[in-house]
Amino acid sequence: MFQPVGGMDGIAQGFEREVGDLITYNAKVASLQQDEDGVTVTWEDAAGGGEAQTSTADYCVCTIPFSILSQIDHNLSGDLSNKISSMPYNGSTKWGLEFKRRFWEQDEQIYGGISYTNQAISQISYHSTGYFSDGPGVLLGGYTWRGANS
Ligand SMILES: Cc1cc2nc3c(=O)[nH]c(=O)nc-3n(C[C@H](O)[C@H](O)[C@H](O)COP(=O)(O)OP(=O)(O)OC[C@H]3O[C@@H](n4cnc5c(N)ncnc54)[C@H](O)[C@@H]3O)c2cc1C
Numbered sequence: 001m002f003q004p005v006g007g008m009d010g011i012a013q014g015f016e017r018e019v020g021d022l023i024t025y026n027a028k029v030a031s032l033q034q035d036e037d038g039v040t041v042t043w044e045d046a047a048g049g050g051e052a053q054t055s056t057a058d059y060c061v062c063t064i065p066f067s068i069l070s071q072i073d074h075n076l077s078g079d080l081s082n083k084i085s086s087m088p089y090n091g092s093t094k095w096g097l098e099f100k101r102r103f104w105e106q107d108e109q110i111y112g113g114i115s116y117t118n119q120a121i122s123q124i125s126y127h128s129t130g131y132f133s134d135g136p137g138v139l140l141g142g143y144t145w146r147g148a149n150s
Contacts, residue, residue: 002146032074091150
């Protein structure tokens with residue numbers, strides 16, 4: 001298995017290195033309006049407040065989750081709007097547990113991978129980096145998706 005060095009956000013940081021000067025952070029979109037000339041997005045600075053601002057473009061690639069987009073003022077077509085409002089999302093939980101030492105390696109000889117359980121936590125995942133180090137170490141203590149346990 002291959003993993004980004006330092007964790008998954010290495011992917012986002014890679015984009016930031018290349019196009020960071022094009023990114024506006026903390027821009028909370030409040031409105032999305034399109035017509036035959038293009039798209040106008042109204043947003044405000046979620047960190048600092050201030051006046052609402054608008055950006056216009058020929059196209060907008062919108063990746064706001066539907067559960068939020070459905071609450072934002074937009075003029076998307078009725079059919080698309082209905083799909084956005086009615087898309088169900090699943091619950092999911094994941095949590096990390098930090099331990100002083102990597103007992104799963106030292107006592108149980110487990111090096112990376114996943115233990116599947118029949119408990120509500122579903123599964124435990126182990127570090128796949130830093131084998132044989134003294135610690136501390138973090139276990140993925142559980143991972144649930146769908147259903148009541150999430
Ligand atoms: C606990 C948990 C564990 C998961 N584990 C896995 C896994 O192991 N493997 C896997 O493949 N997937 C996993 N997933 C699913 C995966 O994380 C999601 O499918 C994925 O992150 C969705 O990406 P996205 O870009 O659509 O949405 P998000 O990553 O949710 O991005 C949406 C973005 O929109 C921004 N936003 C929200 N409102 C506004 C607004 N008004 N204006 C501007 N921006 C806004 C948010 O700040 C956020 O940055 C997990 C999800 C959860 C919750």
